[in-house]
Amino acid sequence: PLPLSYVVHDGPSRHTPLLLLHGLFGSKSNFQSLAKVLVHRTGRKVLTVDARNHGESPHSPLLTYEAMSSDVQHLLRQLRLNRCVVIGHTMGGKTAMALALQRPELVECLVSVDVSPTKTTAASKFPTYISAMTSVNIPNGIPRSTARRLAEEQLRPTIQEAAIRQFLLTNLVESEGRYLWRVNLEAISQHLVDIMNFPDFQLPYPRPALLGGNSSKDYAEIERLFPEAEIEYVPNAGHWVHVDQPQIFTDAICRFL
Structure with missing residues (x-):
């Protein structure tokens, strides 16, 4: 695992902290405004994190969901956090799902934005x-x-x-x-197929999950791997849901929590 760059947005609540994971070509700066809103609304500590090969985190020739999940596990150990709520957008969403399926005891619940635990097809650009x-x-x-x-x-x-x-x-x-x-x-070019795919997991994640932006063709796999999942659509929003509809997006997360 690599030592990830992160920022802690402190909150007074002793509830489980939130961990925000960005998407491909992104960085922890994408979620700074959202982190501040979530601290204000929930009182929880919020961490924004740079994935390997992104932002200020180290580079590596390896870029798979197993590797990115391992990095997050290492970060949680480093911060002495027994568990967290993971919120991830696209690549970060798949990292969150992989972490939950690999180490469910570390993830109290998860939110995966605009991505499913399946192969992503809209990658031609x-x-x-x-x-x-x-x-x-x-x-x-x-x-x-x-x-x-x-x-x-x-x-x-x-x-x-x-x-x-x-x-x-x-x-x-x-x-x-x-x-x-x-x-x-x-590294992104070499692992683009891995980023668009999703690892093969057999055992489901038994805790609550909130997923959005999924095609109905993904429902069967969502139900198999995340039987406690809710699916919520945010109207009039594109790929960057938290930017297009910030109020509806944060309302949905706060309701879920």
Whole structure:
């Protein structure tokens, strides 16, 4: 396991803390606003975490759900937490489900956003994103605002959606006068099939779960692996549910808790 980068948002409650896991190409910064809202509404301690090969966490050539689950287990031991509530978005949601199925005693309950415990099919654009990001070429020693503008201009011909460009650009960082991507594009490219798939588990998770954004074709597998799961749809929301409908999203989590 790798030592993950994390931020603790402290709350006064002694209830089980919440652990927020981001999606592919994301980082713990994606959930800073949500973490503050959840601390305010629940009183619980909330941890936002960078997955391996993302944000400020270490890089590794390995990027599978078993490995990412192992990283979270290591973090819980490091923080001396006997259990947590895990909330994950897409890749983070699958990591949360893998952790719950591997080590159910560590997960009091889980929330998985916009992903099911099945193969993800809508992945055709990810290789395009990786190729476009790899092709970006930025001169050394220029201001960050200029570097970001140049990077966006180079991404625009391939990635037309402005919101996706802005999301990917959160990974552009400066190191010793050079601009680079903090996300490990090579590892993601090598393990894209693993990220889109889901490990084969036999024993179900016996505790409550809240899942959303699932196709009806996934119901049988959800029921097999998560027999206590509730499924909730958030209206008028796209992939980033917590951004599109923050009030409805946090209401759903608080009701579930």
